[in-house]
Amino acid sequence: MAHVDVLVAGAGPVGLTAALELRRQGVTCRVVDRLPARLPYARAVGVQPRTLELWDRAGVVRDALDAAVPLRGQIACVNGADPVRMELVLPPEVPYGFAALPQNETERILDEHLRRHGTRVERGTELVSFSQDEGGVWSRLVLPSGDGEEVRSRFLVGCDGAHSAVRKGLGLAFEGGALPEEYMLADVEVDWDMPPGYGVRVLAHDAGGAEDVLVGIPLPGRSRYRLSMAAAPELRTRPGRDAGAVVHGLGGGAAPGLHHVQAVLDRLAPGPATATRLRWSSVFRISHRIVDRYGSGRVFVAGDAAHIHPPTGAQGMNTGIQDAVNLAWKLALAVSGTAHPGLLDSYDAERRPVGAEVVGRTVRHAAGGGVQSDPEDPARLLLREAQLLVGYRGSPVTGAPEETAGPRSGDRAPDCGGLARAIAAFPVRLFDLLRDAADHVLLLYAPTTTALADFAEAVAAVRRATRGGAGVRAVTAGPRPPGGTPAFPVWADAAGEFRRVYAVRAPTGFLIRPDGYVGLRFGPDGTERCEEYFARILRP
DSSP, X not given: OEEXXXXXXXXXXXXXXXXXXXXXXXXXXXXXXXXXXXXXXXXXXXXXXXXXXXXHHHTXXXXXXXXXXXXXXXXXXXXXXXXXXXXXXXXXXXXXXXEEOOHHHHHHHHHHHHHHTXXXXXXXXXXXXXXXXXXXXXXXEEOTTSOEEEEEEEEEEEOOOTTOHHHHHXXXXXXXXXXXXXXXXXXXXXXXXXXXXXXXXXXEEOTTOOEEEEEEEEOSSTTEEEEEEEOOGGGOOOOOOOTXXXXXXXXXSOOOOHHHHHHHHHHHOSSOEEEEEEEEEEEEEEEEEEESOSEETTEEEOGGGTEXXXXXXXXXXXXXXXXXXXHHHHHHHHHHTOBOTTTTHHHHHHHHHHHHHHHHHHHHHHHHTSGGGOOSOHHHHHHHHTTOSOOOTTOTTSOOOOSSSSOOTTSBOOOOOOEEOSSXXXXXXXXXXXXXXXXXXXXXXXXXXXXXXXXHHHHHHHHHHTTTOSEEEEEEESSSOOOSOOSSOEEEETTSHHHHHHTOSSOEEEEEOTTSBEEEEEOTTOHHHHHHHHHHHBOO
């Protein structure tokens, strides 16, 4: 009988992320997937800036950038009107823009990084049942040979998609509905007069109100696009299903041909367009659902196993990746025996509201003409679509949000540049200082290096609480880094970016969680607040 800390069911981007984050933190895990090989399809293709930030922290982003193409904006056209160009421009302190990367490439990159940590995906291996007790989870696997295997794990994470066996085994409700429309997906080359790096969205309504749609996302390769279109009548399946069945994802039946794609381009493309080199196509159906809980006991769900929704805005895979990162650091503490008994409950408390918001927003966008139809301020809407506004204010494990400008407890810890250090002749970014951190990082700011001494008691409290595991970084005002040998690394805020982005003038401390969120913001007199924070995270 095999024993492992965590068993991960599903080797899509979410399952691979969960496993990679666990392995980075020293947790043993197995990853099983019922498919015998990775699917060679460009399904989820949009990579949000927040995902790239998380991949930066995990050491993955360079390979992702090498394989991806930038998404610079979108060209939209409604009912034959002149096309409108929307630019995807983010604030300068955001280190990454929007990108397109076929899902099979995302899986390849994550799989390669997971292998570097000594873990390989066990393909053709299916989780068929499980049970749990106070000490762990018993799982029944069916191997490629057809033989069965019993696995004992401390925890089980279901990243096994919309038809999740883990979700069904937990008996979780999966409430929602299904969109009546069916769509075609096609991975093709399109010869047309569209600027590189821009998506295309065309809507047309007939006199009866019926909607015709064409959405194109550029992919790596010459004139390559992933096109989404209303399904041709002869391809619409609409098979009978039980009322409670989940209808979502790639369908069976006849796949669209190049002539189906060309017919849509002839009707809707904002100019002459010719499709060639069809790599792959399918009919696609959409549901919108979310579970009533993200886990029970020692078993959890993430990604499509927990929430499914329209693909508008490329939110699904990216939301699932954030699920996995949020859960992994908490599981790592639980495996080590240092987690507070209530820490794992915060996974549902933090992530289910995010999933519910994404489901609701994407359904509104799908019904209302796309992201550009949203009435929210365009700059803020873009930050939301980039998933840079996701936060956990009010979470049971973060500090109470402070009444202050800049990031508060529960907010994403933003990046900034212009940090200088003695000896190095080049500036660095804040994210460079946080990269590879698997534990909390205590980030301190003070106008002078002398003022950093005011944090001595808080630093000691954090180190006691984390058994010395929390790293300490400090930033001071001024054009030059301090001399001497400080008790912890200190950088100068030479460009003033840290003071601007974090809205600090007086000495301020930030406890940065392993998932890159501010767990607590405090002043030099915040020793007690630090102790209270870790009392919610760690076992005494």
